Amino acid sequence: MGLGKTIQSIAFLQEVYNVGVRGPFLVIAPLSTITNWEREFNTWTEMNSIVYHGSLASRQMIQQYEMYCKDSRGRLIPGAYKFDALITTFEMILSDCPELREIEWRCVIIDEAHRLKNRNCKLLDSLKHMDLEHKVLLTGTPLQNTVEELFSLLHFLEPSQFPSEAEFLKDFGDLKTEEQVQKLQAILKPMMLRRLKEDVEKNLAPKQETIIEVELTNIQKKYYRAILEKNFSFLSKGAGHTNMPNLLNTMMELRKCCNHPYLINGAEEKILAEFRESCHHHVPPDFHLQAMVRSAGKLVLIDKLLPKLKAGGHKVLIFSQMVRCLDILEDYLIQKRYLYERIDGRVRGNLRQAAIDRFSKPDSDRFVFLLCTRAGGLGINLTAADTCIIFDSDWNPQNDLQAQARCHRIGQSKAVKVYRLITRNSYEREMFDKASLKLGLDKAVLQSM
Structure with missing residues (x-):
């Protein structure tokens, strides 16, 4: 995460465009990142990119003026488009837009593609009804819980090569032997371009995670x-x-x-x-x-920790699973007069990027960024912060790693400290221990490739 998947993908599309494949190209990304995708397209390419999102009226306006080429009588010219790349969200694909299904896409890039890990998800079903010639999946966490999720991604990419889930699971379902792992790695190698932070940026500041056990009050x-x-x-x-x-x-x-x-x-x-x-x-x-x-024990700790971080000139990201928990933290920050920004599922796309920009400005006075792990933990760049507090852990440990990667990524010049708050002798501790075992699968299959 934070290794330049966006830039690489745009460079790939530009190269394909230069060779003569003039699109149209489709980019599907989380809502928080589409403004950044558009910005990077405009920065690095000459291609005309448009964002397709919003209310029905605004989408109709885009169709009317930005999508289709028309002849002198105002009739649509089949197969001729004003744009080269169209950037949209998962929600637009799920809402079943017929105008997107009618286009023959030369290439689709799906950002944060672990969204496709469930074989029966509606998103996969919607994508199957689209005309997609070439598919590129971007994800920092392709293997999250089970090998079945990996099959879902492979089947979407190459249905003819991976037709049967039962056969795939018979070969790799349990992954008990080293031979099975090596065989799976051999299948993945030609299909996967994998880079680690240490391959790309030798001088990236280290990340140190501290688990802080908190007593119940x-x-x-x-x-x-x-x-x-x-x-x-x-x-x-x-x-x-x-x-x-x-x-x-x-x-x-x-x-x-x-x-x-x-x-x-x-x-x-x-x-x-x-x-x-x-x-x-x-x-x-x-x-x-x-x-x-x-x-609350966790808030007692936050109350002691934040003044010290503020005095040390640090900027802080606080992640929680629960929107109502963010409400309590927001109430606390207001009463303590700490300046903050916030992103959760209720914050609209254009406001998300504005909040990120305000927090990331060199002279910004914002001290804390409150983020919902699922909404604010994907694809966004918050290297202005050097401290990350995981207020409560996710059942899926990869989601917490994604959250930490918002600030520990290329461009980060300071050492990053991660504080994970866990309540001692509680269900939360047991849940964290069980979730941590899932990281073993990722380590066995991918880290040694």
């Missing part, structure tokens, strides 16, 4: 025990009829409790009431801030 211990024991009478204190806690997914509730008890329905009102009583009517002016920080 007394409040968290009460809620943790109540969730495990399914103690409904304790949990429903302070909750109205509309926000009763949901214990159908116990594991999710335990994760919420480890992050911050405010994430449990009805807990915030109860905790604030108890904290107000403990103050004996001498309510401090920053009452809400104190209650919020003291309720």
